[in-house]
Structures are given as structure tokens and as C-alpha cells.
Amino acid sequence: MHKERVEKVLSAMQQQHISQMIISDPASIFYLLGKWIHPGERMLVLYLSLEENHKLFINELFPVHEDLGVDKVWFKDTDQPVTLLAQHMEGENVVGIDKNWPSHFLLTLMEHKSDCNYVNGSLLIDQIRSVKDSLERDLMRKASSFNDTAMGSIIHLLSSTHTEKEMAQKLLAIYEELGTEGPSFDPIIAYGANAADPHHGPGNGILKEGDSIIIDIGCKHASYCADMTRTFFYKSASEKAQKVYNIVKEANARAISIIKPGVRFCDIDAAARSYIEEQGYGKYFTHRTGHSIGIEVHDFGDVSAVNTDSVAPGMIFSIEPGIYLPGEFGVRIEDLVLVTEDGCEVLNKFSKELSVIG
Structure with missing residues (x-):
């Protein structure tokens, strides 16, 4: 994990009153974790929260065994990954969503967590990525x-x-x-x-x-x-x-x-x-x-x-x-x-x- 980059994201989340972020774009995940993962049609989510309850939700198909500085939550092809994600999320809060996250994942999550307010969180990360270290x-x-x-x-x-x-x-x-x-x-x-x-x-x-x-x-x-x-x-x-x-x-x-x-x-x-x-x-x-x-x-x-x-x-x-x-x-x-x-x-x-x- 690039701690300084993650801290910038968390600081921006706090300023914009976004308590949780769902990041699915492989390029942004690489930017924050230093690891490329190309999930195809399968769900891949880096979940960040102001409560420091960070998780990487990843299919067992992808052999990512090195320490990325964040807890991994594994699932199989036969599991319901969005349900798993919803179980780890916090309650009534503003959730930033990656602009590239497929709608079938988002709509399912909204059914599970109808008490949350969903916003486009991509601009926050895009602006941080635009300034190179x-x-x-x-x-x-x-x-x-x-x-x-x-x-x-x-x-x-x-x-x-x-x-x-x-x-x-x-x-x-x-x-x-x-x-x-x-x-x-x-x-x-x-x-x-x-x-x-x-x-x-x-x-x-x-x-x-x-x-x-x-x-x-x-x-x-x-x-x-x-x-x-x-x-x-x-x-x-x-x-x-x-x-x-x-x-x-x-x-x-x-x-x-x-x-x-x-x-x-x-x-x-x-x-x-x-x-x-x-x-x-x-x-x-x-x-x-x-x-x-x-x-x-x-x-x-x-x-x-x-x-x-x-x-x-x-x-x-x-x-x-x-x-x-x-x-x-x-x-x-x-x-x-x-x-x-x-x-x-x-x-x-x-x-x-x-x-x-x-």
C-alpha cells in the first residue's frame, strides 16, 4: 500500500463528507496498492472507510498472496460478492462509488444497503492522481x-x-x-x-x-x-x-x-x-x-x-x-x-x- 496516497484519499473523503469509498478501477487500485489486478467481469473492490476498516474484496481465482497493506476478503465464483461487501460496510453514510463500477454490482448493493447515500467518488481520486509525486x-x-x-x-x-x-x-x-x-x-x-x-x-x-x-x-x-x-x-x-x-x-x-x-x-x-x-x-x-x-x-x-x-x-x-x-x-x-x-x-x-x- 502507498500509505501517503491512501492518506490523501482519506483526507479528501473527510473534506467531502464521504465516509466510505468503493474503488473498482484497476488503475486506481494499482495507484493505491501497487498491484495490478485485472478482474474481467468479476467483482474487484478496494473498500476504504474513515473508520480505517479497509478491505480488498477479491476472487480466489487471482493469486494475490503478497501483503498489500490491506486485509483481503476472498470469495469464490459461486459466492455472492456484493452481499459479502454489504456485510462489511458501515451503516447510514455517504458512499463514494467508482464511475466505472458495473451497474449490476451497484444496483445490487443499493438493494442491500438502501440506507446509504451513493455519490460518484471517482473525481476525488482522479484529482489526486492528476498530481504526480x-x-x-x-x-x-x-x-x-x-x-x-x-x-x-x-x-x-x-x-x-x-x-x-x-x-x-x-x-x-x-x-x-x-x-x-x-x-x-x-x-x-x-x-x-x-x-x-x-x-x-x-x-x-x-x-x-x-x-x-x-x-x-x-x-x-x-x-x-x-x-x-x-x-x-x-x-x-x-x-x-x-x-x-x-x-x-x-x-x-x-x-x-x-x-x-x-x-x-x-x-x-x-x-x-x-x-x-x-x-x-x-x-x-x-x-x-x-x-x-x-x-x-x-x-x-x-x-x-x-x-x-x-x-x-x-x-x-x-x-x-x-x-x-x-x-x-x-x-x-x-x-x-x-x-x-x-x-x-x-x-x-x-x-x-x-x-x-x-
């Missing part, structure tokens, strides 16, 4: 370093004889050779007109001279996710392509330049978006400027026009403006940034200068 920051730095190395390796393999899909397969081999835990998400490798689709899945596309190449990749290190995007050009880049690239690069820089504690996420988004709009490409920047990241590649929180929350030291999120011209090409440049006490640290060191390869 020193250990998490170091793991994110290392994951990003691995990703920088992988980017350098993959671009040297690009050629007109390899499809997007084949390059994605080569990337997996690179991650394995580096000793990572594999990809943190399905890689995006897109050539030419395919790069105008922000979420293009690698297919049978082949490089042609003048194509833009979007490479959006991420690996995992010690359960923490990296994410970075770079755009290259194959053999040549037209004047229009160079212009668009430099607009996106400047938008990326402008957003990063204003990041410091107290700045709102929406203002960071505006720093990138307003510049792209000024240059006449606003309607081609079709997504938010970034997302939070950590144990999950998309943690709680984002860099968007509607997020008025302020950034705080320890937060890590992406800055990834893009311009996508249908039928022509796309450009995206993405870095991960860590908010510091007086600014931010860019975790990715791979060059963002316009690069023509091949």
Missing part, C-alpha cells in the same frame, strides 16, 4: 526517454518498401528491445493523405515523395505511459507543407511557453488554437490541445477550451496541436510537459525541427 515524475521521465529513443530508431527504418502497418510492427520490436512494457496505445503511423486523419490506424499505405509522415507513439515503463508525436516529410516538403509545419510548431511552442502553476487549461488551449486560427487554419485543428497522462494514457483532465481548472505542480499532460487538410496531408507535434513550481519541464527531447527523410 516524485516517484511518478521520474517514471514518466524515463518512459519519455525510451519513447525518444524509439522515435529515433523508427524513422531510420522508414522507406517506400514498408507499409504503415509494417512500420507499426517494427515499432513493437523496438519497444521490446529497449526493455519497455510495450506500447501504451495503438501507434498511429500515417502517410500522406492518411495523415489528415488524426486517429488513422496503420494500414497498407506506402510512402511517396512529398508525403507527410505522422508518427504518434507511446510506450509503458513500470506501468507509466509515454506519448509523443512527430511529423516528418519523405524526400521533399512543398512550400505549403513547410508553412503548415511551422505554424503547428509555433503553436506547440506558444502553448508550452505559458505553462506554469495557476494558468488555466483553457488558456493553454487558446495559446495554441488562436495562433492556428490567426494563420487561417482554425477549422483544420479538430481536437483539443492535449490530455493528461500517467498510469493511463488518457488520465483525468485535458487541455481544452472548456476546462477552466488551473494547472498545478506535478501535473503531466500533452501539448499536441495539429492541422489536418483532407485529401492532402496532416501535421501534429506533441510533447509531454510536467508542471514545475515556476514553469514546466518538457519531457520529450526529440527534435521538433522540420525534417525531410529518405
Whole structure:
């Protein structure tokens, strides 16, 4: 058990008058206990209470025998785990429920414990997870370093004889050779007109001279996710392509330049978006400027026009403006940034200068 993290959750529970928490999200359980358990359709619950009556409810199918700092309550497939959970819970109180807990578990619990008041407790943990401690920051730095190395390796393999899909397969081999835990998400490798689709899945596309190449990749290190995007050009880049690239690069820089504690996420988004709009490409920047990241590649929180929350030291999120011209090409440049006490640290060191390869 990460005692300091659990204490933060308990303190937040007390402030929000939540006496009990039912946590089922495997990522949040890993965050608090340091152990991944993937239960599938079976119930898995970390139960926390202000009375320190903490329990981990777990199916005997999962051989978790190490001491996790919390009492385990085992059950079999033939047992009624929600009934077991209800028997261990306290009386009339406010219960925080994980937003991802299946409704058939929740509805059954509400029948057993109709005297409790149920609220969405996920935001409480999400906000705590959004501020990384020193250990998490170091793991994110290392994951990003691995990703920088992988980017350098993959671009040297690009050629007109390899499809997007084949390059994605080569990337997996690179991650394995580096000793990572594999990809943190399905890689995006897109050539030419395919790069105008922000979420293009690698297919049978082949490089042609003048194509833009979007490479959006991420690996995992010690359960923490990296994410970075770079755009290259194959053999040549037209004047229009160079212009668009430099607009996106400047938008990326402008957003990063204003990041410091107290700045709102929406203002960071505006720093990138307003510049792209000024240059006449606003309607081609079709997504938010970034997302939070950590144990999950998309943690709680984002860099968007509607997020008025302020950034705080320890937060890590992406800055990834893009311009996508249908039928022509796309450009995206993405870095991960860590908010510091007086600014931010860019975790990715791979060059963002316009690069023509091949």
C-alpha cells in the first residue's frame, strides 16, 4: 500500500463528507496498492472507510498472496460478492462509488444497503492522481526517454518498401528491445493523405515523395505511459507543407511557453488554437490541445477550451496541436510537459525541427 496516497484519499473523503469509498478501477487500485489486478467481469473492490476498516474484496481465482497493506476478503465464483461487501460496510453514510463500477454490482448493493447515500467518488481520486509525486515524475521521465529513443530508431527504418502497418510492427520490436512494457496505445503511423486523419490506424499505405509522415507513439515503463508525436516529410516538403509545419510548431511552442502553476487549461488551449486560427487554419485543428497522462494514457483532465481548472505542480499532460487538410496531408507535434513550481519541464527531447527523410 502507498500509505501517503491512501492518506490523501482519506483526507479528501473527510473534506467531502464521504465516509466510505468503493474503488473498482484497476488503475486506481494499482495507484493505491501497487498491484495490478485485472478482474474481467468479476467483482474487484478496494473498500476504504474513515473508520480505517479497509478491505480488498477479491476472487480466489487471482493469486494475490503478497501483503498489500490491506486485509483481503476472498470469495469464490459461486459466492455472492456484493452481499459479502454489504456485510462489511458501515451503516447510514455517504458512499463514494467508482464511475466505472458495473451497474449490476451497484444496483445490487443499493438493494442491500438502501440506507446509504451513493455519490460518484471517482473525481476525488482522479484529482489526486492528476498530481504526480516524485516517484511518478521520474517514471514518466524515463518512459519519455525510451519513447525518444524509439522515435529515433523508427524513422531510420522508414522507406517506400514498408507499409504503415509494417512500420507499426517494427515499432513493437523496438519497444521490446529497449526493455519497455510495450506500447501504451495503438501507434498511429500515417502517410500522406492518411495523415489528415488524426486517429488513422496503420494500414497498407506506402510512402511517396512529398508525403507527410505522422508518427504518434507511446510506450509503458513500470506501468507509466509515454506519448509523443512527430511529423516528418519523405524526400521533399512543398512550400505549403513547410508553412503548415511551422505554424503547428509555433503553436506547440506558444502553448508550452505559458505553462506554469495557476494558468488555466483553457488558456493553454487558446495559446495554441488562436495562433492556428490567426494563420487561417482554425477549422483544420479538430481536437483539443492535449490530455493528461500517467498510469493511463488518457488520465483525468485535458487541455481544452472548456476546462477552466488551473494547472498545478506535478501535473503531466500533452501539448499536441495539429492541422489536418483532407485529401492532402496532416501535421501534429506533441510533447509531454510536467508542471514545475515556476514553469514546466518538457519531457520529450526529440527534435521538433522540420525534417525531410529518405
